[in-house]
Each structure stands twice: as structure tokens, then as C-alpha cells.
Amino acid sequence: MSYNDMFLRACRKEEVTHVPVWYMRQAGRYDPDYQKIKEKYSLLEICMQPELAAEVTLMPIRKLGVDAAILYSDIMNPVASLGVKFDIVKNIGPVIENPIRTADDVHKLRPINVEQDLGHILETIRILDRELKVPLISFAGAPFTIASYLIEGRPSKSYIRTKSMMYSEPELWNTLMDKLGDMVISYLRAHIRNGAKAIQLFDSWVGSLAPRDFKVFVLPTIERIFRELSDLPQPKIYFPGVNSGELLPLLGNVQADVIGLDWRVSIAEGRRRLGPKFAVQGNLDPYLLEAPMNVIESYAAAIIDEGMQEPGHIFNLGHGLYPEASLDKLKRLTDFIHRYSEEAYKIRKEGVAEV
Numbered sequence: 273m274s275y276n277d278m279f280l281r282a283c284r285k286e287e288v289t290h291v292p293v294w295y296m297r298q299a300g301r302y303d304p305d306y307q308k309i310k311e312k313y314s315l316l317e318i319c320m321q322p323e324l325a326a327e328v329t330l331m332p333i334r335k336l337g338v339d340a341a342i343l344y345s346d347i348m349n350p351v352a353s354l355g356v357k358f359d360i361v362k363n364i365g366p367v368i369e370n371p372i373r374t375a376d377d378v379h380k381l382r383p384i385n386v387e388q389d390l391g392h393i394l395e396t397i398r399i400l401d402r403e404l405k406v407p408l409i410s411f412a413g414a415p416f417t418i419a420s421y422l423i424e425g426r427p428s429k430s431y432i433r434t435k436s437m438m439y440s441e442p443e444l445w446n447t448l449m450d451k452l453g454d455m456v457i458s459y460l461r462a463h464i465r466n467g468a469k470a471i472q473l474f475d476s477w478v479g480s481l482a483p484r485d486f487k488v489f490v491l492p493t494i495e496r497i498f499r500e501l502s503d504l505p506q507p508k509i510y511f512p513g514v515n516s517g518e519l520l521p522l523l524g525n526v527q528a529d530v531i532g533l534d535w536r537v538s539i540a541e542g543r544r545r546l547g548p549k550f551a552v553q554g555n556l557d558p559y560l561l562e563a564p565m566n567v568i569e570s571y572a573a574a575i576i577d578e579g580m581q582e583p584g585h586i587f588n589l590g591h592g593l594y595p596e597a598s599l600d601k602l603k604r605l606t607d608f609i610h611r612y613s614e615e616a617y618k619i620r621k622e623g624v625a626e627v
């Protein structure tokens with residue numbers, strides 16, 4: 273099988289013969305074979321075993337036929353190297369042993385040493401680089417989203433303590449953003465050095481901020497991260513998470529290639545708010561997978577039709593897959609996206625040729 277570079281081409285707004293697709297959280301829980309592995313090992317234990325982590329990364333490529341792989345890992349993994357102890361608890365998510373609340377806690381965070389502390393993740397990337405026939409996307413959690421776990425100590429709905437630090441101690445907040453920004457930059461650079469073909473920065477929860485606060489308290493660090501990575505030719509994706517529609521007009525100076533959209537803003541409206549610089553990724557509501565197949569297909573077709581109006585669209589969900597999602601429907605959706613968009617591009621090409 274030859275290398276499928278459709279995903280990289282779409283990131284760069286180059287010509288494609290079908291719309292590439294992958295799914296956030298595609299390695300995972302909806303798959304009974306993954307559940308079997310999880311009976312024996314926790315997420316962190318899988319990450320410690322590069323052969324197994326690579327295998328889990330490959331599972332959705334084989335089963336669904338998606339156009340890109342995403343490294344099996346978690347946004348929390350690099351914080352171990354900051355000196356933070358945490359666990360990923362079933363049905364909860366990341367839980368921090370000693371949440372970061374005081375100036376002393378922030379100052380104690382040490383610079384990360386990727387080679388020394390996170391060598392197992394780099395090894396997983398090297399294995400995948402040898403085995404994959406589609407691009408490997410590697411990722412990091414963005415500073416706000418990581419800070420929300422470090423400060424709250426666990427998943428939160430209100431981000432009350434995070435916002436409390438942000439508004440009450442802006443200098444301390446900026447120190448934390450700087451440290452997490454440094455973490456992201458050296459972590460993602462190491463991933464690229466070891467074979468990742470694209471990177472995505474997950475800012476899952478930053479949509480909880482008003483645009484003005486995003487601009488003051490978060491955006492400078494996002495801009496710095498992408499500026500400092502801008503010498504790398506690999507495509508870079510910024511996903512500002514759920515409820516991020518109002519933040520899109522502020523992203524103009526972010527040196528990313530692709531912006532991920534949630535489902536509350538259409539592809540056309542997202543492009544309008546972002547301007548012509550970026551490719552876009554998204555944006556089917558993940559829970560639309562609960563609908564009958566013909567309804568799923570009609571929504572997917574509408575997204576593809578809009579996406580095709582400009583170069584640079586990668587099909588994805590507006591947020592991650594959930595455990596109850598149907599493997600069978602995902603497979604059929606993936607096939608549909610390929611078939612429908614291939615046909616549409618063919619008609620477009622032949623139509624142009626006839627003129």
C-alpha cells in the first residue's frame with residue numbers, strides 16, 4: 273500500500289482527491305478490542321509500553337480506514353516531567369495528587385526533560401513512524417486546558433479556581449502560562465524529531481473564557497507556542513475546543529495551519545471568522561452518531577459540500593468520540609466521506625475539463 277498523504281495535503285490547502293478524515297479520540301473506548309486491553313492495563317500503563325501503545329494507535333487505522341493516526345497518549349503525560357503526580361481515574365479523568373494553588377506550587381514546577389522522562393512516548397512515535405502508511409498526528413494539551421486540571425485537581429465545569437488565579441494573581445497566572453508554554457514547545461519539538469508528521473494543540477476548555485479574557489490571559493502564549501515552532505515544516509493544528517466560535521476572529525496571528533471547529537459554527541461561518549489563512553478541521557456533532565445512518569450521511573454531505581467551497585478541509589468531529597459510539601457506524605461514515613467526496617471532486621474536475 274502506498275503512503276496516503278491526503279491529510280497533509282489538506283492541511284496545506286493543496287489539491288486532494290478525497291476529503292481526509294480522522295476522529296478525535298479515535299483510539300479507544302468504543303472498540304471492544306480496546307476494552308479488552310483496558311481490562312489488563314490502565315491508560316498510563318499502556319503508554320509505558322511503546323509496542324502496545326503503537327498497536328492501540330494502529331487499531332482505528334485498520335478498523336475504520338481513516339486518513340491519519342493520532343498517537344495513543346494523553347494530554348496529561350508530559351506534566352509528570354514537571355514534577356506533578358497524577359492519575360487518570362476511570363469515569364472521572366485526570367486527578368492531581370497535589371493541585372497547584374500557590375505561588376510556591378507554581379515556582380516548583382521544573383522544566384521538562386523529554387528524553388529522560390518521556391522516552392517511552394518518543395519510542396512509540398518511532399515505532400509508528402516505521403509502520404504507518406498514513407501521517408501520525410502527535411499532540412499536546414494547551415496551557416489553559418492543562419492549567420485547569422493542575423489547579424482544579426480534577427475535571428471541572430466552572431473552572432472556579434482556575435479563573436480565581438487568573439483574575440486575582442495575573443502575574444502568577446502568567447508565570448504558569450509561560451512554564452506550560454515552554455513544556456508544550458519542547459515536548460512537541462521532540463515528537464517531530466522522532467517522526468510525528470503533524471501536531472495538534474488541544475485547548476479543549478478554553479471556550480469557557482470570554483473573548484476578552486482569552487485575548488489577555490491565554491492568546492499571547494498560544495501565539496508564542498506556534499511562533500516558536502514555526503521553523504518546523506510539519507502542519508500544526510490548533511483546536512480551541514468546545515464553545516470556541518466567539519474566539520475564532522482572534523486567532524489571526526496564530527501561526528498554525530489548521531483550526532479545529534466545534535459543531536456550533538458551520539464550516540463556512542468558521543472560515544469567515546478566521547479569514548483565508550487557515551485550513552479548517554471538523555465539525556460533526558459527535559452525538560449525531562446516535563442518528564440513523566441516512567441522517568448521519570446527510571449531515572456529513574452538507575459538511576463536505578461546505579468544506580469543498582475552499583481548499584483545506586479535514587473532516588472530523590467537533591469534539592472527541594464517546595464510549596458508546598458505534599464502531600459500525602463510524603466505519604460506514606468513514607467510507608461515506610471518502611466515496612461522496614471522491615465523486616464530488618471527480619465531477620468538479622470533469623466539469624472544469626469540459627469547459
Ligand code: CP3
Pocket residue numbers: 295296297298299300301310314315342343344345346347348360364365366411427474476591592
Ligand atoms: O484517540 C485519541 O484521540 C488519542 C488519545 C487521546 C487520549 N486523550 C486518550 C484517553 C487524546 C488525543 C487525548 C486528549 C485529551 N485528554 C484531551 C483533549 C481532547 C478532548 O477530548 O477535549 C483531554 C481534555 C484529556 C484529558 C482526559 N483524559 C479526560 C477528560 C479523560 C477522561 C474523560 C473521558 O473522556 O473518558 C481522559 C482519559 C482518557 N484519555 C481516555 C482515553 C482513551 C479514556 C479512559 C481510558 O481509556 O483509560
